[in-house]
Amino acid sequence: MTAALKDEALVGLWFIGQKYYPRQCNEWTYEPDQPIFKALRNYLADYFAGKSRTFDGRLNPQGSPFQKMVWNILLTIPLGQVATYGQIAKSVALKRGLTTMSAQAVGGAVGHNPIGILIPCHRVIGFDGNLTGYAGGLDKKKALLQIEKVNLANLNRRTQIEI
Structure with missing residues (x-):
């Protein structure tokens, strides 16, 4: 890395x-x-090693205000849980006072996350539970979710989280 x-x-x-x-x-x-x-x-x-702890350093990803908003939402996805692009789009829409937001626009911001792992873009999945898109490669996304003990077999039956 x-x-x-x-x-x-x-x-x-x-x-x-x-x-x-x-x-x-x-x-x-x-x-x-x-x-x-x-x-x-x-x-x-x-x-x-599978040990949970917080990073004790300052993060300052460089991006547009929209990207930074999306990346801040990613930081709210708890370890071992996932969220969909659609859920994040709804959260962005609420924060911006809009009725809707494009999940594809959110996907673009998620994909351009410059601080992998720490800003957990690997915890974002497709609406149907599929592991979609990851700049580091789907093999790495899968491995990161396994480290976090996400049950990959049940992603399409996951519980929605509030973000």
Whole structure:
């Protein structure tokens, strides 16, 4: 994975080579001893070991106001649960005072999430319970949900969550 920081906040966490992987990273400075990267390594080690904890660093994803709204909603999806693009679209519509919002527009924002895992875009599924779209690849999305003990066999029978 590649991580990026700016002004002591995490601005990116990507699987190497994933869709929307940043092009300019060749020009970045390699400074693995930055405190936020140490915190990130500790968090990820625990996460991949199946231990639940919060990340003790500041997140500052770069994007449009709409994208940031969607990413903030993603942060409300609890560990081990999932939400649909449609549910998130309804939440965005409510926050913006609209009657409807396009689930496809939400999908675009979810797909461009620059801080994978920590902003849990992998917890977003299709309306029918299918694992749809993930910039890191569906194999990684499935693995992340398995780490979080999501019952993949019952996704189409999941309980709706409030977001």
